[in-house]
Amino acid sequence: MKTSRLFIALAMLCMLWDTTCYDPKWDLSTGRSTINFDVSGYYWYLPSIFIYHDITELKWKDCIMKKYRPTNTFHQAFKHESGNYVMKYSAGMAIMYLPFFAIAHGYASASPAYEADGFSTPYQFAIFFGSLFIAFIGLFIIRNVLIQFFDEWTTTILLFCLVFGTNWYEYSTFTGAMTHNYLFVIYSLLIWFSIQFYKNPSSRISIIIGLLTGMAALTRPTEILSVIIPLFWYGDLKGQNYFLYKMEFFIKHFSKFMLASVICLAVGSIQLFYWKYATGDWVVYSYGDQGFNFIAPYFHAFNFSWKTGWLLYTPMMWFALVGFIFLFKKNRNLFLVCFAFFIPFWYVAFSWEIWSYGNCIGQRTMVQAYPILLFPLGYFINWIRTQKQWVHLLFGAVVIFFSYYNIWLSHSGGIFKAGHMTEAYFWKIILTNTPVESDLKLLDATEEFVGERKNIKEIYFNDFEKERGELFQFRDPIEGKSSFVLKGSGASLEPIFFNLKNIESEWIRVSADFITDRNQHIWWKMAQMKVRLYQGEYIVYEQRIRLNRFLKDNKPRRLFLDIRRTNVKNNKVSVIIENMKNENYLWIDNLKIESFDEK
Numbered sequence: 303m304k305t306s307r308l309f310i311a312l313a314m315l316c317m318l319w320d321t322t323c324y325d326p327k328w329d330l331s332t333g334r335s336t337i338n339f340d341v342s343g344y345y346w347y348l349p350s351i352f353i354y355h356d357i358t359e360l361k362w363k364d365c366i367m368k369k370y371r372p373t374n375t376f377h378q379a380f381k382h383e384s385g386n387y388v389m390k391y392s393a394g395m396a397i398m399y400l401p402f403f404a405i406a407h408g409y410a411s412a413s414p415a416y417e418a419d420g421f422s423t424p425y426q427f428a429i430f431f432g433s434l435f436i437a438f439i440g441l442f443i444i445r446n447v448l449i450q451f452f453d454e455w456t457t458t459i460l461l462f463c464l465v466f467g468t469n470w471y472e473y474s475t476f477t478g479a480m481t482h483n484y485l486f487v488i489y490s491l492l493i494w495f496s497i498q499f500y501k502n503p504s505s506r507i508s509i510i511i512g513l514l515t516g517m518a519a520l521t522r523p524t525e526i527l528s529v530i531i532p533l534f535w536y537g538d539l540k541g542q543n544y545f546l547y548k549m550e551f552f553i554k555h556f557s558k559f560m561l562a563s564v565i566c567l568a569v570g571s572i573q574l575f576y577w578k579y580a581t582g583d584w585v586v587y588s589y590g591d592q593g594f595n596f597i598a599p600y601f602h603a604f605n606f607s608w609k610t611g612w613l614l615y616t617p618m619m620w621f622a623l624v625g626f627i628f629l630f631k632k633n634r635n636l637f638l639v640c641f642a643f644f645i646p647f648w649y650v651a652f653s654w655e656i657w658s659y660g661n662c663i664g665q666r667t668m669v670q671a672y673p674i675l676l677f678p679l680g681y682f683i684n685w686i687r688t689q690k691q692w693v694h695l696l697f698g699a700v701v702i703f704f705s706y707y708n709i710w711l712s713h714s715g716g717i718f719k720a721g722h723m724t725e726a727y728f729w730k731i732i733l734t735n736t737p738v739e740s741d742l743k744l745l746d747a748t749e750e751f752v753g754e755r756k757n758i759k760e761i762y763f764n765d766f767e768k769e770r771g772e773l774f775q776f777r778d779p780i781e782g783k784s785s786f787v788l789k790g791s792g793a794s795l796e797p798i799f800f801n802l803k804n805i806e807s808e809w810i811r812v813s814a815d816f817i818t819d820r821n822q823h824i825w826w827k828m829a830q831m832k833v834r835l836y837q838g839e840y841i842v843y844e845q846r847i848r849l850n851r852f853l854k855d856n857k858p859r860r861l862f863l864d865i866r867r868t869n870v871k872n873n874k875v876s877v878i879i880e881n882m883k884n885e886n887y888l889w890i891d892n893l894k895i896e897s898f899d900e901k
Contacts (some may be wrong), residue, residue, distance in 0.1 A: 305458045314463045317475045328430035336430040341479045342372035344395035348403045349420030351822040358386040370421045384581045390588045392573050394521030402432030434461050437474035440487035447493050452680045466705040467618035472712045485670035488518050500537030508558040512565025519570050524650050530643040536635045574789040594653045604652035608725045615664030620703045625678030627684045640674050661721035663711050747845045754901035762895040767811040778817045781893035787880045788888040794880035807897035813862035814893040820886045826884040833865045835872035842870045
C-alpha cells in the first residue's frame, strides 16, 4: 500500500477513536451535542421545512430551545421588519446536511425510542458522523490532488502536517459539522476538477465547477473567492507565456466558462429566492451590526493575538507562508494561482469585525484555505529534503512538536479556553493536562502573586452588619445578619477608595465572600471585581477577575485579587464589584483590602 494511503487509514482510525471514545458529541446523554451554536443556525432550515412546515414564523422554536438548548439565547434567526423570521446563516450547509438529515428523520420516525423532532439523538448522530464521513472524503481527494505535484513521501508528510499539525483536525473531527470541514472538501474538489478541466475542457466539468463554486458561496458568501481557482488555473503551457495562454484558453472555451458562471449563479440564487419568500426583499443582510472593516483590518489580532491568533495556535502554517518563496522559484504558474487566491482570502478573513470568529482554535476560517496552502508547504518540504541530514532531523523535530502542540490544543479538556486566551494564562497552562482553578484568574488579570506573604496590613474591612440599604432579603446571609446584594443586571457596589500615600507595601489584595443563586456561564455577562490604582485622579493600572468563573449555584466562595503596586507610581486604590450584564443575583460579604510584601 502507498504510504500516503496508509497514513490516511491511520488518521481515520485516530479520528474514529476520538469521536467515539474521547468526545462523543452526538450522544445527548453526555450533555454535548453536535447541533448547537452556529451548527444549529446552519441546520435550522431543515426541521423548519421538512418537519414543522414553518420557515417564517418559527412557532416551534421555543419548544426546541427549552428542550435541547442548542444555544443560550435564540439567534439562529432574527425578526425582520416584514414580521417574519429570517435565518441568520445562508442555506448551503443545510443542503449539504440534507442526506444525513433524511436518514435520521426516517429512522426517528420509524423508531418508538426517539422523537422525530429534528434534534433527538438520531439527528445528532447522523450530522456528526455524516460530517466525519465528509472529512474522510476530503483526505482522499486532497491526497489525489497532491500526488500529481509531489512524490509519495512528500505527499505523506504533507498529509501528516495537515492532519496532526493544523486545526484541520479540530474542525474535521470534533467540530466537523461546522462549515470549514465541508468547505475544505469543496476546495479540494474544486482544485481537482480545475486540473481536469484544463487537461480536457468539457461542459460536464464546467457544470461541476459551477456547482462547487456556487455551493461554496451559498455556504459562506465570502467564498465566492473560490472562483479565482478555476479562473487562474493552468494546463500544459508548453513554454508559452502564462497570460497569453490564459487569454487564448478563455476565448476558446468562453462558452464553458459562461456555463460554469450560470450554474454558480443559479446555486447562489437559492438564497435570494428564500429571502424573497420570507421577506418580500431579494437581498437581506442577516448579520445585523456585524460586518467588515476593509480600511483598518485586524491583521495583527487575527494572526498573532493570544486570544485566537492563527499563526500562534497553528504554527505549522508558518512553513506554508515561507513556502511561497520556494513555490515562486520552482513553479511560477502554480504560485500565481495560490497567491492570487490566498491574499484576498486572507485579507477578507482578517477584515471581519468579529475577527476572533467565536471560540475557535487557531482561526477556524483558515481551514478551507489549506488545500491551497498545502502547495507552498509541499515545496518547502521538498526544499528541506534537499538539505543535509541535520536539517531533516531538526525539521522533523519541529513538525512533531507542532503536532503534539496541536493535538494538545484539541485534547486539553477545557484547560485551553478557545477565544478567551491571554498571554499570562497561555504560559501558565501550555502543554499541561491538570487544570488549576486559580489559573483562571489570568484569563482576565495579567499577573498573580505566587509565594508567601509578609508584612500583612489590613486597610479596609466591611462585614455589612451595620449598614442598612441593599441588604440580603431572600435567604440567610453568607455570614452574620446581613450581606450586600447586587440585584441582577446593572447593579454595582459603590466604589471604595482608599489613600495609599503612607503605605509602601509591594502588593494590594482585595478579598470577599461571594455567592450567587444561579451561576452565569456567558463570559461577557459575568460579574466582575476590579482593583484600580490611581495617580492623582487618573487610573494608571487595573486588574480584574470575572467572579462567575469560580462560583457555583448557591455555593459560597472566598475569592481574592492581587495587584502589584510597584509596577506604577500610585497614591490611591479603588475597588469596584459590578453585576452590570448579569441578570442573576450576587451576594457579597466580609470585603477586605490588605497590603503586603513578598516573603
